[in-house]
Amino acid sequence: MDLIERLLNKDKRAVARLITMAESHDPKVIEVIKKLYYKTGHAHVIGITGPPGTGKSTLTDKLVKALRKEGKSVGIILVDPTSPFTGGAILGDRIRMNDLSTDPGVFIRSMATRGHLGGLTKAVKTAVRILEIYEVDYIFIETVGVGQSEIDIVRNVDTTVMVLMPGSGDDIQALKAGVMEIGDIFVINKADREGAQRTKLEIEMMLDYGNLDWRPPVEKIVAIENKNIDKLLEIVKEHKNYLQQTRNLQKRRAQNLKHEVMDLIYQKVIDSIFDSSENEKKMNRLVEKVMTKDMDPYSATELALEEMDLKKIGHNK
Amino acid sequence: MDLIERLLNKDKRAVARLITMAESHDPKVIEVIKKLYYKTGHAHVIGITGPPGTGKSTLTDKLVKALRKEGKSVGIILVDPTSPFTGGAILGDRIRMNDLSTDPGVFIRSMATRGHLGGLTKAVKTAVRILEIYEVDYIFIETVGVGQSEIDIVRNVDTTVMVLMPGSGDDIQALKAGVMEIGDIFVINKADREGAQRTKLEIEMMLDYGNLDWRPPVEKIVAIENKNIDKLLEIVKEHKNYLQQTRNLQKRRAQNLKHEVMDLIYQKVIDSIFDSSENEKKMNRLVEKVMTKDMDPYSATELALEEMDLKKIGHNK
Numbered sequence: 001m002d003l004i005e006r007l008l009n010k011d012k013r014a015v016a017r018l019i020t021m022a023e024s025h026d027p028k029v030i031e032v033i034k035k036l037y038y039k040t041g042h043a044h045v046i047g048i049t050g051p052p053g054t055g056k057s058t059l060t061d062k063l064v065k066a067l068r069k070e071g072k073s074v075g076i077i078l079v080d081p082t083s084p085f086t087g088g089a090i091l092g093d094r095i096r097m098n099d100l101s102t103d104p105g106v107f108i109r110s111m112a113t114r115g116h117l118g119g120l121t122k123a124v125k126t127a128v129r130i131l132e133i134y135e136v137d138y139i140f141i142e143t144v145g146v147g148q149s150e151i152d153i154v155r156n157v158d159t160t161v162m163v164l165m166p167g168s169g170d171d172i173q174a175l176k177a178g179v180m181e182i183g184d185i186f187v188i189n190k191a192d193r194e195g196a197q198r199t200k201l202e203i204e205m206m207l208d209y210g211n212l213d214w215r216p217p218v219e220k221i222v223a224i225e226n227k228n229i230d231k232l233l234e235i236v237k238e239h240k241n242y243l244q245q246t247r248n249l250q251k252r253r254a255q256n257l258k259h260e261v262m263d264l265i266y267q268k269v270i271d272s273i274f275d276s277s278e279n280e281k282k283m284n285r286l287v288e289k290v291m292t293k294d295m296d297p298y299s300a301t302e303l304a305l306e307e308m309d310l311k312k313i314g315h316n317k
Numbered sequence: 318m319d320l321i322e323r324l325l326n327k328d329k330r331a332v333a334r335l336i337t338m339a340e341s342h343d344p345k346v347i348e349v350i351k352k353l354y355y356k357t358g359h360a361h362v363i364g365i366t367g368p369p370g371t372g373k374s375t376l377t378d379k380l381v382k383a384l385r386k387e388g389k390s391v392g393i394i395l396v397d398p399t400s401p402f403t404g405g406a407i408l409g410d411r412i413r414m415n416d417l418s419t420d421p422g423v424f425i426r427s428m429a430t431r432g433h434l435g436g437l438t439k440a441v442k443t444a445v446r447i448l449e450i451y452e453v454d455y456i457f458i459e460t461v462g463v464g465q466s467e468i469d470i471v472r473n474v475d476t477t478v479m480v481l482m483p484g485s486g487d488d489i490q491a492l493k494a495g496v497m498e499i500g501d502i503f504v505i506n507k508a509d510r511e512g513a514q515r516t517k518l519e520i521e522m523m524l525d526y527g528n529l530d531w532r533p534p535v536e537k538i539v540a541i542e543n544k545n546i547d548k549l550l551e552i553v554k555e556h557k558n559y560l561q562q563t564r565n566l567q568k569r570r571a572q573n574l575k576h577e578v579m580d581l582i583y584q585k586v587i588d589s590i591f592d593s594s595e596n597e598k599k600m601n602r603l604v605e606k607v608m609t610k611d612m613d614p615y616s617a618t619e620l621a622l623e624e625m626d627l628k629k630i631g632h633n634k
Contacts, residue, residue: 034613034615034616037610037614041610250608253608254604254608257608257614258601258604261603261618262600264614264615265590265627268618268627269590269622270586274579283579286578287571290578291571295354296351297354297574297577297578297581298581299351300578301581301585304578305582305585310582310585310586
């Protein structure tokens with residue numbers, strides 16, 4: 001296959017092509033990855049996330065430039081917002097990163113929601129594998145906002161950097177509600193603004209309640225002025241070392257892999273149930289009975305499972 | 318069962334209790350609904366959705382008060398935002414609706430994301446059924462923002478009111494991208510602000526491209542001043558009549574029911590696959606092989622399907 005050779009020859013356009021194929025869930029990409037899967041797993045994958053307006057793109061830009069100074073190659077995936085109501089404004093911001101795209105050691109790519117969100121998570125995962133095979137040292141995945149799909153995407157990275165800014169008091173309250181645990185490193189960007197230290201203390205107080213091997217550092221930076229970017233990069237590397245030395249990297253990746261395979265099984269099973277016209281007819285008959293109130297939806301489900309011969313699934317020996 | 322009797326006796330606290338149980342996916346609620354399912358289907362369910370800040374709560378409040386003047390009983394479900402980063406601010410807004418909660422003809426309830434978003438969609442659906450059995454005439458479901466979960470929730474209602482405000486040009490651009498089709502009625506709230514007419518025309522232009530039985534009306538209102546609320550209510554009733562007369566109500570509900578039963582089948586099948594410790598062991602062995610690069614995740618999935626005897630699913634006669 002031509003694309004395989006081109007990918008092995010580090011042809012950027014082949015990477016772009018494959019990621020486009022991943023976005024439209026073209027099965028040919030999977031064939032490419034299957035053949036070259038042995039090459040994956042060497043890049044360190046960093047998720048950059050947090051509320052809109054905190055300067056994530058600037059921060060990514062500066063971190064990447066710092067890595068480039070060390071001669072490291074980098075892949076960047078910009079995940080477009082899931083809410084159709086915030087789309088326009090945010091993308092404009094990212095134009096600033098365009099100068100990175102002329103750097104031969106950087107591959108940069110925007111990926112958008114097409115259809116269902118679950119599809120994007122899967123496409124991003126595929127894109128990461130393509131970049132790994134392309135042999136970059138670091139992969140950045142930047143998401144905007146923290147909805148369910150962003151959380152799903154970030155769950156698949158090695159190091160998650162949560163970017164906040166001074167005075168995001170409400171945001172921090174919200175973090176308590178469940179996003180907290182996805183941050184490996186907290187950054188207070190725009191830390192030249194008032195309230196940076198208070199925001200730092202608020203976050204640290206929350207972290208005190210956790211009982212973790214890795215206590216997430218909280219770092220104040222001013223990305224646009226390059227202030228403390230080197231320090232942040234050091235912390236990212238510390239986290240990388242921590243993951244490797246404790247074998248948590250292995251554990252985390254194995255866990256993600258398990259979820260992925262479960263998801264894939266899930267899809268195949270569901271597809272094969274509902275691709276059958278026989279089952280389709282059974283479904284329609286049952287739905288009609290529920291519509292006329294001769295049955296409730298829960299009993300209809302039970303009956304469908306019986307009629308479709310699905311009750312014994314999982315109980316094979 | 319005590320709760321069944323209390324629900325039939327129109328005990329508000331029983332409704333509250335059952336919805337709390339629905340939120341935590343307590344199977345006892347399902348037993349209650351199974352027994353009383355014959356009572357469902359008579360309420361008209363209205364979804365109120367749109368970007369944050371457009372005044373959805375005020376609009377809901379006024380519409381409900383107009384219906385109360387006609388002696389109609391109403392259930393209101395306020396769905397809490399999915400993004401943990403916008404939670405705090407928005408909920409404050411809703412405190413204004415508290416005076417409705419002392420009205421005996423109104424049942425009002427906030428429901429929040431607990432864990433996975435799919436769970437919320439399911440819990441909201443269950444809550445709607447409880448309110449139907451409780452015999453309200455109208456049910457309002459108000460969501461904040463339009464992420465995937467809001468779209469999923471709104472897909473299950475009879476009439477969707479999309480609330481915008483003047484000058485939400487970006488929002489309207491975004492609507493084109495796919496949210497457009499979920500609006501049965503468009504409202505430009507805060508229409509005393511500049512640009513209301515232009516926003517109205519922009520929306521109507523988009524609607525010209527569609528070829529629909531029901532051409533969604535675009536109504537300018539000022540909810541806080543009660544301006545055009547009665548007119549909006551008339552339009553809601555027109556949509557209700559349209560759905561009933563064309564049998565589109567039946568079709569829409571049958572479609573939703575089918576998706577629900579498919580989802581329920583989906584969950585049961587998946588649960589039974591992964592509840593088996595045998596299958597769990599198989600999974601772990603395969604994941605290990607992928608971790609050591611002896612296999613790729615896609616081939617592992619194929620093998621898992623074979624080993625778990627799932628390949629023939631859907632191909633029963």
